[in-house]
Amino acid sequence: EAVAAATAAVQALRAARTLLHDEEEALGRLDAVAGDGDHGRGMSKGVDAALAAAEQARDANAAPAALLGAAGDAWAADAGGTSGALWGAGLRAFGSALPADRAPEAGELAAGARAALAAVTSLGKAEPGDKTLVDALDPFVTAFEERLAAGGSPAEAFAAAAETARAAAEATAGLRPKRGRARPLAERSVGTPDPGATSLALVLGAVAATAGP
Numbered sequence: 525e526a527v528a529a530a531t532a533a534v535q536a537l538r539a540a541r542t543l544l545h546d547e548e549e550a551l552g553r554l555d556a557v558a559g560d561g562d563h564g565r566g567m568s569k570g571v572d573a574a575l576a577a578a579e580q581a582r583d584a585n586a587a588p589a590a591l592l593g594a595a596g597d598a599w600a601a602d603a604g605g606t607s608g609a610l611w612g613a614g615l616r617a618f619g620s621a622l623p624a625d626r627a628p629e630a631g632e633l634a635a636g637a638r639a640a641l642a643a644v645t646s647l648g649k650a651e652p653g654d655k656t657l658v659d660a661l662d663p664f665v666t667a668f669e670e671r672l673a674a675g676g677s678p679a680e681a682f683a684a685a686a687e688t689a690r691a692a693a694e695a696t697a698g699l700r701p702k703r704g705r706a707r708p709l710a711e712r713s714v715g716t717p718d719p720g721a722t723s724l725a726l727v728l729g730a731v732a733a734t735a736g737p
């Protein structure tokens with residue numbers, strides 16, 4: 525069962541890797557509007573390192589928490605940049621909510637998502653509306669919890685929440701950035717969605733479309 529959870533985590537990271545390499549240039553262009561243009565490259569480097577670390581941990585029969593912790597650390601170390609540190613902390617926190625010796629229950633997946641959001645906001649101090657990836661992650665977590673509470677399966681709840689995140693990321697176009705490198709050029713950013721919110725929503729959608737949680 526824990527083996528199945530490790531396999532699911534590796535599959536999800538593979539889906540993320542394919543997506544992020546396909547979107548690397550587009551994400552870089554988004555980040556170049558008011559930031560420094562490196563978001564696409566950073567996400568590609570981060571996910572490559574995370575997938576390699578996850579595969580190594582799976583081959584060593586690591587528990588899901590250790591696997592996602594190693595993946596998160598590798599992501600943060602190799603991505604560079606603000607979003608890499610946040611993705612690393614989020615993955616590690618998500619894993620910490622998962623059981624060691626059996627497949628996670630729906631409630632544990634929801635607790636993991638909530639823990640990831642807490643880790644990201646504790647590290648980055650962004651609040652909803654600051655035009656960061658929190659603007660996609662926060663509504664994702666709430667929608668995931670609500671769909672599970674309404675009786676949806678983890679896969680259904682995840683897919684619905686990923687769609688919520690996609691709409692929320694798109695809606696960041698109307699916001700002015702209050703955090704990160706885009707803040708000094710805040711006015712230039714209006715009309716363009718936040719790069720980190722966009723990449724997060726794309727990853728969630730790709731994971732929902734392939735492996736599911």
Ligand code: ADP
Nearest residue numbers: 563605606607648650656657703704719720721
């Ligand atoms: P950098 O800004 O260091 O070049 P990236 O370009 O990889 O890093 O990532 C930029 C993204 O990081 C932003 O679009 C935003 O979503 C996210 N971000 C920046 N600062 C914060 C923060 N304090 N909290 C949450 N997310 C943040």
Ligand code: MG
Nearest residue numbers: 559560562563
């Ligand atoms: Mg950048």
Ligand code: MG
Nearest residue numbers: 560562605606
């Ligand atoms: Mg940078």
